[in-house]
Amino acid sequence: MTRDSAPLPQGSTIGILGGGQLGRMLALAAARLGMKTHVFCPDPQSPAFDVTPHKTVAAYDDEAALEAFAAAVDVVTYEFENVPAWTAEFLAERKPLRPGANALAIAQDRLAEKAFLSVNRIAVAPFAAIPSVEQLEDELGEIGMPAVLKTTRMGYDGKGQRTIRKKSGAAAAFEALSPKPLVLEAFVPFEKEISVVVARNAAGQVAAFDPAENLHHDHILRTSTVPAGIKRKTAKRAREAAEKIVTALDYAGVLGVEFFVLADGSLLVNEIAPRVHNSGHWTEAVCITDQFEQHIRAVCNWPLGNPSRLADVVMENLIGDEIAAVPASLGAEDRPHAYGKAESRPGRKMGHINRVRARTPSN
Numbered sequence: 001m002t003r004d005s006a007p008l009p010q011g012s013t014i015g016i017l018g019g020g021q022l023g024r025m026l027a028l029a030a031a032r033l034g035m036k037t038h039v040f041c042p043d044p045q046s047p048a049f050d051v052t053p054h055k056t057v058a059a060y061d062d063e064a065a066l067e068a069f070a071a072a073v074d075v076v077t078y079e080f081e082n083v084p085a086w087t088a089e090f091l092a093e094r095k096p097l098r099p100g101a102n103a104l105a106i107a108q109d110r111l112a113e114k115a116f117l118s119v120n121r122i123a124v125a126p127f128a129a130i131p132s133v134e135q136l137e138d139e140l141g142e143i144g145m146p147a148v149l150k151t152t153r154m155g156y157d158g159k160g161q162r163t164i165r166k167k168s169g170a171a172a173a174f175e176a177l178s179p180k181p182l183v184l185e186a187f188v189p190f191e192k193e194i195s196v197v198v199a200r201n202a203a204g205q206v207a208a209f210d211p212a213e214n215l216h217h218d219h220i221l222r223t224s225t226v227p228a229g230i231k232r233k234t235a236k237r238a239r240e241a242a243e244k245i246v247t248a249l250d251y252a253g254v255l256g257v258e259f260f261v262l263a264d265g266s267l268l269v270n271e272i273a274p275r276v277h278n279s280g281h282w283t284e285a286v287c288i289t290d291q292f293e294q295h296i297r298a299v300c301n302w303p304l305g306n307p308s309r310l311a312d313v314v315m316e317n318l319i320g321d322e323i324a325a326v327p328a329s330l331g332a333e334d335r336p337h338a339y340g341k342a343e344s345r346p347g348r349k350m351g352h353i354n355r356v357r358a359r360t361p362s363n
């Protein structure tokens with residue numbers, strides 16, 4: 001994956017799979033560094049299309065379109081982890097794919113992800129593969145209740161999961177999610193949810209941002225607050241775990257790691273995302289290098305930037321009609337970012353605001 005480690009020259013073209021807001025913010029960062037982007041997305045209304053010089057509107061299994069895309073770019077990256085394995089393989093045979101196919105395969109499958117983390121001695125909640133309702137009943141005895149039954153693939157924002165509180169609820173939960181492959185996890189009585197965005201480049205250089213403390217409503221991220229309300233040593237352990245993960249993956253690019261923080265300060269990884277992350281949007285307002293520039297630098301084999309934070313910040317997602325309050329409600333230290341989506345729908349991420357505050361001396 002990272003064998004060819006010469007830095008890509010300015011003017012090179014970065015292929016981006018996916019044209020949502022993350023692809024858009026990557027294209028903006030790439031332009032600032034003197035790189036061209038070519039965004040590939042099936043949706044003709046993709047927000048990234050407004051800011052990229054080159055685009056392809058085609059399905060992810062359109063072989064001719066992928067062939068032409070591969071020929072037009074110098075490196076391929078992506079803004080979402082559910083890139084079909086066939087598409088990733090097809091492109092990786094033609095151009096460097098960063099992050100590599102191994103990271104995609106692991107992040108696409110909750111079982112593979114937990115197995116990978118466990119082998120690398122990164123703590124996760126107790127878990128088990130669930131092939132049948134009988135196995136589910138057995139494992140509920142082992143793991144205890146409540147427990148969370150999840151589809152191993154294609155789950156996001158809380159979709160594809162059921163919490164089981166009593167054995168009598170097991171069959172209904174299994175019925176609702178099967179025949180998809182399933183995994184059972186112990187319910188984690190977490191105190192907080194935090195995430196660390198970390199980068200690694202081909203030279204093995206690693207740089208983690210400060211942990212963000214995340215609040216979700218209806219399984220959608222509402223705010224990321226930095227510094228997180230955790231002890232300094234917990235923050236250090238979270239960054240170290242994130243750095244260990246990208247090193248074990250021989251990774252190139254930015255990766256998001258979500259953790260549960262327990263009452264005693266111990267950490268369990270919930271999931272990893274092989275891409276720039278919503279909980280890292282705060283970095284664009286208060287860090288020397290933000291996550292988008294960092295990802296572009298990493299996939300181009302450039303030296304990484306300094307991830308240090310210069311101020312405190314709360315990132316608020318603007319969901320649905322909340323975007324309409326911008327610009328009237330903006331304070332002087334509020335940094336808005338709109339995704340340019342034509343239509344606002346309930347639950348749709350339309351933009352975010354970074355509310356910047358003076359850095360508190362203690363963190």
Ligand code: AMP
Binds near residue numbers: 155188
């Ligand atoms: P996920 O799709 O796995 O990121 O889960 C979405 C959200 O559901 C997480 O951010 C948690 O708030 C909650 N959640 C997921 N898994 C567990 C678990 N094992 N124990 C407690 N809460 C969970």
